[in-house]
Amino acid sequence: MAVVVNRKPLTFWERLYLPAIIGGLKVTLKHAYNTLILRKVVTMEYPEQKWTLPTGYRGAPYLVKDQEGSTKCVSCQLCEFVCPPKAIRITPPGNSGQKADRTNAEKMPAEFEINMLRCIYCGFCQEVCPEEAIFLQKDYSLVALSRSEMIYNKEKLLSLGGEVGGIQKWKHKLEEAKAQENFPVKL
Amino acid sequence: MDWNFIIFSLVKIAVVVGVVQGLVAYSVLAERKISAWIQDRVGPNRTAPPFVKFIPVLGPFLTRLGIFQPLADGLKFMFKEDFTPAGVKKIYFFLAPAVSVIPAMLTVAVIPFGSMIGNQKMVIADLNVGILYTFGIVSMGVYGIVLAGYASNSKYPMFGGIRSSAQMISYEISMGMSVIPVLLIVGNLNLSQIIGWQATNGWLVVYSPISFIIFMVASFAETNRTPFDLPEAETELVGGYHTEYGSMKFALFFLAEYSNMVSSSAMMVTLFFGGWTLPFWGLDHAPTSLGMGLAHIGVFMAKMIFFMVVFIWVRWMFPRFRYDQLMDLGWRRFLPLALVNILITAVWLWIRS
Numbered sequence: 428m429a430v431v432v433n434r435k436p437l438t439f440w441e442r443l444y445l446p447a448i449i450g451g452l453k454v455t456l457k458h459a460y461n462t463l464i465l466r467k468v469v470t471m472e473y474p475e476q477k478w479t480l481p482t483g484y485r486g487a488p489y490l491v492k493d494q495e496g497s498t499k500c501v502s503c504q505l506c507e508f509v510c511p512p513k514a515i516r517i518t519p520p521g522n523s524g525q526k527a528d529r530t531n532a533e534k535m536p537a538e539f540e541i542n543m544l545r546c547i548y549c550g551f552c553q554e555v556c557p558e559e560a561i562f563l564q565k566d567y568s569l570v571a572l573s574r575s576e577m578i579y580n581k582e583k584l585l586s587l588g589g590e591v592g593g594i595q596k597w598k599h600k601l602e603e604a605k606a607q608e609n610f611p612v613k614l
Numbered sequence: 615m616d617w618n619f620i621i622f623s624l625v626k627i628a629v630v631v632g633v634v635q636g637l638v639a640y641s642v643l644a645e646r647k648i649s650a651w652i653q654d655r656v657g658p659n660r661t662a663p664p665f666v667k668f669i670p671v672l673g674p675f676l677t678r679l680g681i682f683q684p685l686a687d688g689l690k691f692m693f694k695e696d697f698t699p700a701g702v703k704k705i706y707f708f709l710a711p712a713v714s715v716i717p718a719m720l721t722v723a724v725i726p727f728g729s730m731i732g733n734q735k736m737v738i739a740d741l742n743v744g745i746l747y748t749f750g751i752v753s754m755g756v757y758g759i760v761l762a763g764y765a766s767n768s769k770y771p772m773f774g775g776i777r778s779s780a781q782m783i784s785y786e787i788s789m790g791m792s793v794i795p796v797l798l799i800v801g802n803l804n805l806s807q808i809i810g811w812q813a814t815n816g817w818l819v820v821y822s823p824i825s826f827i828i829f830m831v832a833s834f835a836e837t838n839r840t841p842f843d844l845p846e847a848e849t850e851l852v853g854g855y856h857t858e859y860g861s862m863k864f865a866l867f868f869l870a871e872y873s874n875m876v877s878s879s880a881m882m883v884t885l886f887f888g889g890w891t892l893p894f895w896g897l898d899h900a901p902t903s904l905g906m907g908l909a910h911i912g913v914f915m916a917k918m919i920f921f922m923v924v925f926i927w928v929r930w931m932f933p934r935f936r937y938d939q940l941m942d943l944g945w946r947r948f949l950p951l952a953l954v955n956i957l958i959t960a961v962w963l964w965i966r967s
Contacts, residue, residue, distance in 0.1 A: 448931075448932075451931040454931075455931045458651070458652050458654055459648070459651040459652050461654065462651045462652075462654050462655070463651055467654065468654060469654045469655065470654075470655050470656045472656065
């Protein structure tokens with residue numbers, strides 16, 4: 428059913444358009460006063476001021492090291508497999524490749540590349556990683572002068588990633604194995 | 615041949631054109647800054663030539679004020695590719711920016727921007743028909759826009775051109791009518807004489823406020839400023855009549871718009887606010903010293919800049935009029951009002967005499 432809204436006809440004063448003008452002047456003056464005198468500016472002047480990122484922010488994915496400074500990645504290639512835009516490329520060490528730089532871990536990647544131009548910051552790599560070796564960190568402004576510079580290699584990823592400790596799975600395995608040498612097992 | 619006259623005229627022309635151009639450049643900056651302040655923003659605050667940061671306090675302050683922004687803007691316009699779209703009517707397309715700039719610059723010629731310096735009158739051409747000349751020239755401004763709209767061979771500019779032709783012609787009439795009471799009161803068409811009359815009898819805005827209001831609103835419409843910027847309505851017509859223009863040709867339209875603003879502010883000051891005079895500090899009579907002559911120019915500039923700021927302020931305050939509302943306001947409100955105003959002024963003068 429149609430509802431008839433009764434609108435009051437404008438008074439002569441209102442039809443003069445002057446109240447609207449005065450209202451507009453007031454509003455704009457108030458805003459100008461706020462910005463100029465009270466300095467209530469909404470603009471964040473970016474390179475000088477930066478926003479605080481919330482926890483759980485998904486920035487660029489970087490490889491991390493453990494407490495002892497050794498590579499956590501074991502080159503299982505799950506992240507490479509799960510990566511929706513196929514931004515990750517892992518070169519496994521192969522049979523004769525370099526051993527992992529921590530004891531008892533089988534291997535580490537010979538090369539680990541993330542193309543930051545392809546990455547969509549979905550966080551699947553972090554989710555799928557059994558070693559907690561890759562984390563999406565709070566880095567959002569990645570710049571380079573060329574496309575090839577935007578492909579981050581293992582060295583760069585590790586240096587940017589820093590150190591995230593957590594349980595040292597392989598260290599414990601080693602201790603377990605050592606403990607098994609002398610029977611009965613005492614852990 | 616009076617060489618003295620020619621040389622001084624040339625110097626005055628050069629100075630006035632330079633000052634107007636500078637004002638245009640900086641009113642663009644003012645536009646950006648004021649709009650930013652009104653919208654709770656900061657506005658241009660980065661551009662600076664490399665050496666400026668070495669100036670201790672002043673450098674960063676000026677940079678934050680955006681003082682160097684117009685230089686960058688100008689440079690950008692200069693170096694942009696001068697692109698001519700295929701299918702435009704070449705001659706008119708090139709002619710249109712010039713046709714809109716020239717009248718905008720010509721208007722300033724008759725405006726007395728100061729009293730005297732030495733024995734030189736501070737006006738380029740002290741015409742006895744100053745106001746008529748101004749109206750004649752101002753109404754030529756529409757040709758540039760219409761020509762641009764026509765030459766672009768595109769729908770939106772065409773609409774912009776059509777709108778502007780209707781709008782400017784409509785408001786031309788109210789504008790002309792609104793000034794007649796002023797002429798009746800003063801009894802002279804010479805702008806210097808009008809200022810002289812105001813110096814002795816008080817500002818004309820007091821005598822005929824309705825004239826001033828109509829003149830002001832009509833000059834908003836004449837300069838295509840919001841709330842009457844229908845010819846270049848960005849939201850409706852992309853860019854209006856200058857949609858197809860780029861680089862320096864576009865800059866010329868910009869220049870024309872802002873020079874129009876300068877000249878209509880100057881006209882408002884001259885006609886209604888006593889030109890270079892101030893009723894106090896003894897600034898209302900012919901100067902006795904060089905300093906006072908300069909002070910008169912300063913007073914004129916200050917008043918003019920005030921009106922420029924009003925122009926800019928209003929732009930960021932009002933929504934655009936609808937086309938029929940615009941026409942309604944022009945023809946059915948302002949024209950009768952102006953006519954009644956003439957009648958009342960005439961009767962009042964008749965009774966007084």
